[in-house]
Amino acid sequence: MTRVFAIAESTLKMILGVGKSAMPNEMIGLLRAEDGVINDVVFAPGTVTSEVSSMVRIDQLPVGLKTVGSVHSHPSGNPTPSGADREMFSKKGKCHIITANPFEMNDWVAYNKKSEPIELDVVELSSKKDKLWEEELERIRKEL
Known part of the structure; x- marks a missing residue:
């Protein structure tokens, strides 16, 4: 498995936007x-x-889908992993992100599979996928 050291800025903005739009519920993704x-x-x-919780249906994912971890939101505003989070982190993937209310650019923490905070650089990418995320984020903002 490849070492994860960064997150695309557009992907992070999209994650924060989805977390905000899911309020008062949590959101979860891979x-x-x-x-x-x-x-x-x-x-x-x-x-x-x-x-207070979220559960992804692994059985609904395409066969062979490769993921490096998970992301979910804490509407409470506290990005500290719960016991259930720590258990999930230990089972699948090397990088897990928790976003927190109010879902601004500094309202997230990345963790390794031992639930220890890790640093991820936020990088700007200029790809077609990033443009699609920017368009989706703009759509979400208009709905709020």
């Missing part, structure tokens, strides 16, 4: 990366969320 940079999030059909 992270994908290319060349060590998180640049995609997969939201699985059948995902269950509430104000």
Whole structure:
């Protein structure tokens, strides 16, 4: 598995926007990366969320989908992993992100599979995928 060291700025903005739009419920997704940079999030059909928890339906994902970890939101504003978060982190992926209310650019923390905070650089990419994320973020903003 490739070492993850960064997240694309447009992907981070999209994640924060989805977290804000999901309020008061949590949101959850799986992270994908290319060349060590998180640049995609997969939201699985059948995902269950509430104000205090979220559960992704792994059985609804395409066969062979490669992910590097997870992302979910804490509407409470506290990005500290819960016991359930720590258990999930230990089982799948190397990088996990928790976003927190009010979902601004500094309202997130990345963790390794041991639930220890890790540093991720935020990098600007200029790809077609980034343009699509920017368009989706703008759509989400208009709905709020």
